[in-house]
Amino acid sequence: MLKYLANRVLLSIAIVSVALFLLFSMIYLIPGDPAAVALGPRATEAMRDALRIKMGLDQPVWVQFWNFFTGAWTGDLGNEVLSDRPVFNVVMEQLPFTLALIAGGMTWSIALGIPLGCLAAVRQGGWVDRLIGVFSVAMIAVPSFVVAIYALLVFAVALRWLPAIGAGEAGNTGEQIIHLILPSLAVGLGWVGYIGRMVRASMLEVLEAPHVRTARAFGLPDWLITYRYALTIAILPTITLLGVGIGQMLSSAVFAEIVFARPGVGKLVYDAILTRNYPLVTGAVLVTTVLFVFINLLADIIVGAFDPRVRSRF
Amino acid sequence: MDNNNLFKMPRRKFMAAAGAFGAATMAYPGMSVSADGKVLTIRSYSDLQILDPAFWLSIPESDIIRSIFAPLVEVEAGDKWDWKAVAVDSIKQVDDLTVTFKLRDNIGFTDGYGQMTADDVKFSLERIADPALESPYAGDWSALKEVEVKDKLSGVIHLKNKFVPLWTTTLPTAASCILSRKAIADLGDKITTKPVAQSGQYLLADWQPKQKTVLKRNPNWAHERGGFEEIHIIPIEDPATAERGFEAGDLDYTWTSVSSLPRLKKNPPPNSVVLEKPSLAYVWLGINQDAAPFDNINLRRAVQHGVDRQAVVDAAYFGAASVANGIIAPGLPGNRKKVTYDYDPDKAKALLKKEGISNLNVTLDILNQSERLTAAQVIQANLADVGINVEIKQNDSGTFWTLGSKDGNYWNKLQLVLSRFSMQPDPSWATVWFTPEQVGVWNWERFNNAEYKNLHEQGLVESSPSKRDKIYKRMQDLMDESGSYVFFTHEVVGAIHHTSVEPGLKPNGESLFPEFEPS
Numbered sequence: 001m002l003k004y005l006a007n008r009v010l011l012s013i014a015i016v017s018v019a020l021f022l023l024f025s026m027i028y029l030i031p032g033d034p035a036a037v038a039l040g041p042r043a044t045e046a047m048r049d050a051l052r053i054k055m056g057l058d059q060p061v062w063v064q065f066w067n068f069f070t071g072a073w074t075g076d077l078g079n080e081v082l083s084d085r086p087v088f089n090v091v092m093e094q095l096p097f098t099l100a101l102i103a104g105g106m107t108w109s110i111a112l113g114i115p116l117g118c119l120a121a122v123r124q125g126g127w128v129d130r131l132i133g134v135f136s137v138a139m140i141a142v143p144s145f146v147v148a149i150y151a152l153l154v155f156a157v158a159l160r161w162l163p164a165i166g167a168g169e170a171g172n173t174g175e176q177i178i179h180l181i182l183p184s185l186a187v188g189l190g191w192v193g194y195i196g197r198m199v200r201a202s203m204l205e206v207l208e209a210p211h212v213r214t215a216r217a218f219g220l221p222d223w224l225i226t227y228r229y230a231l232t233i234a235i236l237p238t239i240t241l242l243g244v245g246i247g248q249m250l251s252s253a254v255f256a257e258i259v260f261a262r263p264g265v266g267k268l269v270y271d272a273i274l275t276r277n278y279p280l281v282t283g284a285v286l287v288t289t290v291l292f293v294f295i296n297l298l299a300d301i302i303v304g305a306f307d308p309r310v311r312s313r314f
Numbered sequence: 315m316d317n318n319n320l321f322k323m324p325r326r327k328f329m330a331a332a333g334a335f336g337a338a339t340m341a342y343p344g345m346s347v348s349a350d351g352k353v354l355t356i357r358s359y360s361d362l363q364i365l366d367p368a369f370w371l372s373i374p375e376s377d378i379i380r381s382i383f384a385p386l387v388e389v390e391a392g393d394k395w396d397w398k399a400v401a402v403d404s405i406k407q408v409d410d411l412t413v414t415f416k417l418r419d420n421i422g423f424t425d426g427y428g429q430m431t432a433d434d435v436k437f438s439l440e441r442i443a444d445p446a447l448e449s450p451y452a453g454d455w456s457a458l459k460e461v462e463v464k465d466k467l468s469g470v471i472h473l474k475n476k477f478v479p480l481w482t483t484t485l486p487t488a489a490s491c492i493l494s495r496k497a498i499a500d501l502g503d504k505i506t507t508k509p510v511a512q513s514g515q516y517l518l519a520d521w522q523p524k525q526k527t528v529l530k531r532n533p534n535w536a537h538e539r540g541g542f543e544e545i546h547i548i549p550i551e552d553p554a555t556a557e558r559g560f561e562a563g564d565l566d567y568t569w570t571s572v573s574s575l576p577r578l579k580k581n582p583p584p585n586s587v588v589l590e591k592p593s594l595a596y597v598w599l600g601i602n603q604d605a606a607p608f609d610n611i612n613l614r615r616a617v618q619h620g621v622d623r624q625a626v627v628d629a630a631y632f633g634a635a636s637v638a639n640g641i642i643a644p645g646l647p648g649n650r651k652k653v654t655y656d657y658d659p660d661k662a663k664a665l666l667k668k669e670g671i672s673n674l675n676v677t678l679d680i681l682n683q684s685e686r687l688t689a690a691q692v693i694q695a696n697l698a699d700v701g702i703n704v705e706i707k708q709n710d711s712g713t714f715w716t717l718g719s720k721d722g723n724y725w726n727k728l729q730l731v732l733s734r735f736s737m738q739p740d741p742s743w744a745t746v747w748f749t750p751e752q753v754g755v756w757n758w759e760r761f762n763n764a765e766y767k768n769l770h771e772q773g774l775v776e777s778s779p780s781k782r783d784k785i786y787k788r789m790q791d792l793m794d795e796s797g798s799y800v801f802f803t804h805e806v807v808g809a810i811h812h813t814s815v816e817p818g819l820k821p822n823g824e825s826l827f828p829e830f831e832p833s
Contacts, residue, residue, distance in 0.1 A: 032712040036719060043450045045755075048721075050448070082363040082371060083506055093523050156562040164562030165555065166548060170522055261550040261559060263524035271551070276712040 001304065008300050012293045019289045020072055024065050027281055034081055034276035055081065055278065068282065077283035082275065087283035091265060095287065097167055098264040100176070101256060102249045104184025106242065109191035114238070116192065117199025118226055124204060132196060139193035145255035148186035152259060155182055165261035183256040190252070191245050198241050202234035209233075236303055243299030247292045354542040354815060354830050357556045357568035361524050361549035366505040367491040368442045368449035373736075373824060376488045378547070381516040381529055381540075381827045382509055383491035384421055384430070391818040391829040395645065395739045397486040401430065401513075403467075405485075410777070411459075413471040413480070420536045423511035427494040430513055432469035436461035437495035439471065447504075454489040476775040478782070483738040515540045515828040524549060529827065541818070541831035557810070560586070566815045567830070569823065570808035573685055575634040578810060585814070590634070591807040591823035594737035596641040596744060599678075599693065599800035602718070602728045604760040607674065612665045614797030617730070618655045620662035620700040621693055627803045630689035635803045640790040641735075641744040643804045645821070647779050648741040648786020654794040662700040674702045678730040679717055682708040686732055689802070693732070704730070718758025731758055734805075739822075741786040745770050748793065759798035766792045 035051040036043075052058055056067060071078060077087035120132040156164035168176035206212060207230050215225050254266035265284050272280035358374030367383060370376050380388060384401035399405060405415040421430040441447055443455035457477035462470040477484070484490065497511030509518050515538070516529035527547040531540050548564075550556040553571040560568050561583045570578060570588075578588045599621065601614045608614050623637050642648040666674065678693065680686040687708065694704040709717065718725045735756075737743050747756040749767050754760070766789055773785045793799045807823030818829020 033716040033719060033721060036716050039450060047448050152558055157558055160563055163564050165550060165559035165564050167525055258552060259555060261555050267524065274711045
């Protein structure tokens with residue numbers, strides 16, 4: 001397990017390093033002058049030059065990259081262009097909102113996807129299975145921003161059951177949960193389909209396994225066989241899928257945060273790109289990259305802990 | 315509990331639980347939060363970044379700054395551009411170079427910084443004008459010589475030269491907000507997001523980045539009170555999101571997109587009022603006279619005659635805006651009705667034929683917004699009819715606003731560009747961006763005309779409205795003659811508010827927070 005763990009950690013470090021290089025290349029290749037955007041139309045040329053120097057944009061590209069690379073690994077993300085606040089603080093203010101959104105989306109996808117997958121597996125070939133299949137594919141096919149907009153129009157604008165904008169009053173957990181329902185549904189609904197299909201496929205495989213047949217022979221009830229003996233094994237590929245799903249949900253979060261005017265890292269990055277706020281873009285993307293890599297590492301560790309076959313491959 | 319029981323909920327119990335859930339959801343109606351007259355919830359299009367009157371970045375920041383740091387004067391709410399006193403008891407222009415003022419004697423600064431004095435006025439105005447501070451708003455006080463302190467509350471603003479925009483775009487703006495000399499000295503730098511020594515009708519009580527800014531009535535403000543105990547400002551960039559937020563009952567007031575106005579006017583949400591205000595902004599098609607093929611004036615003229623301005627405006631704004639013939643909005647000196655060119659495809663074709671061109675390929679750069687794209691598509695169709703093929707290039711805002719900059723390498727490739735500038739209520743604010751000094755800065759058409767520059771400088775010191783009217787009309791004639799401009803519209807400003815709120819707005823629809831009242 002230790003060798004497996006070391007391999008996974010080293011791989012994660014390599015992934016983050018490559019991501020840093022790609023991130024720097026992409027951000028600095030796009031056109032646009034952050035000094036002009038940040039200072040506005042009334043700034044003088046001297047003021048723009050001063051800001052460019054302050055941001056290090058007058059340095060050779062390789063110097064800029066080295067400063068960025070070493071700064072990222074030492075936790076120094078610099079200060080953002082507009083308010084001069086530390087990027088790390090700005091990102092950390094927004095991160096909990098995005099994490100809550102993803103956790104909410106995961107809750108929707110797990111709470112609906114796993115039971116639907118199990119139900120489809122135990123009713124394999126029947127109309128329930130086919131209906132769930134159609135529903136799952138439909139959920140995968142519909143983009144999250146479409147779900148977001150329709151959910152908003154129906155439940156917030158037409159019915160006025162749920163709020164349309166914001167993240168709820170700070171410190172008021174109940175209100176924050178109410179504000180989370182629609183955006184998290186928009187983020188998580190697509191993954192109901194993925195998880196449902198994955199659980200169904202795994203369950204079908206496991207339900208044919210000898211230990212399940214033995215359990216049936218002993219006369220154990222179907223629900224016990226399904227949830228205790230089959231699902232505990234069939235869930236392992238789903239855990240890996242959830243790790244990937246969190247990354248996808250991070251990108252869906254951008255839409256949800258814009259449509260529902262929620263704070264969050266996705267919207268922070270979107271706004272920062274539009275204003276060419278380079279330190280904020282790089283800092284926020286770096287934090288989310290590390291988060292994504294960490295979650296996948298965690299998923300690998302969990303799967304490795306439960307399944308010795310995975311460990312033996314490393 | 316036996317696990318089996320989870321799946322054996324009696325039908326009656328299930329129905330009761332479902333009913334309770336339904337009742338619980340209905341118990342969260344999207345009612346307006348201002349219904350009690352205490353809290354006003356309003357949308358701004360951007361979050362705050364800097365609360366310094368010398369460095370603010372966007373109008374929503376300026377709105378907050380003018381609420382928490384008392385300005386000498388402020389724009390008066392209503393349909394006419396006028397001002398009213400806020401921090402001053404009296405203020406008077408004695409002659410072209412002298413303005414006297416006397417502060418109200420009981421305006422205090424928070425955080426223990428004592429009473430506002432004439433010395434604080436001297437500090438605040440001279441601070442913005444000081445080149446060492448590098449304030450982008452130094453130009454507002456470019457005519458300032460000094461502020462003379464007469465006594466604790468009285469002083470004199472001395473100008474170096476006559477400066478007509480003083481009462482329209484300098485004094486009733488954040489440029490006249492008063493800071494505490496001692497507080498800024500203690501701070502050692504500019505104010506960022508944590509204001510010290512606030513003095514306005516409201517105080518910044520809370521800022522949750524990207525989520526909410528809360529202003530509370532200043533309990534020590536001894537004069538006209540703001541209409542609401544609290545103002546909650548929600549930053550929402552996208553107007554469509556804000557419209558949905560309003561319709562869901564989460565907002566009491568918001569600007570809307572212009573294209574939504576016809577729909578909202580025809581079918582307003584319950585208990586709401588839709589407003590349409592004249593905008594000062596101006597939208598135009600710019601033609602770069604230094605980039606081939608438009609270094610040929612006949613080709614620029616062909617574009618002027620090849621675009622159906624009425625069709626462009628109707629399509630982009632769904633009939634909500636009208637065509638403009640210049641950059642200076644109605645109500646300001648220099649607003650022009652004269653049309654020196656108009657849609658004449660035959661004339662456009664003749665000009666192209668004269669130059670021996672039958673099939674011209676050009677690019678049109680736009681900001682990636684739906685109204686701009688619609689306008690660009692009509693321009694594309696119009697110009698295709700006369701033999702000019704237009705490729706539309708959409709840009710995000712970070713790219714778009716640097717396209718014509720002399721620091722980049724695109725300015726000499728930029729051919730056509732669809733632009734919109736916002737405005738302050740003085741014509742000089744519109745004309746300044748097209749002077750020769752602005753070539754490669756904001757003058758992307760690279761229009762370079764000495765007469766225009768002289769007229770602009772005359773306009774700054776000419777106080778006769780009729781003479782100013784002539785000056786600014788002539789300047790727009792010169793822009794027409796250059797062939798580099800096709801003027802479209804000043805747009806309109808759309809806004810919507812709950813009937814429980816009486817909004818306090820400038821004539822162009824910008825907010826005056828302390829003027830909002832419960833109705």
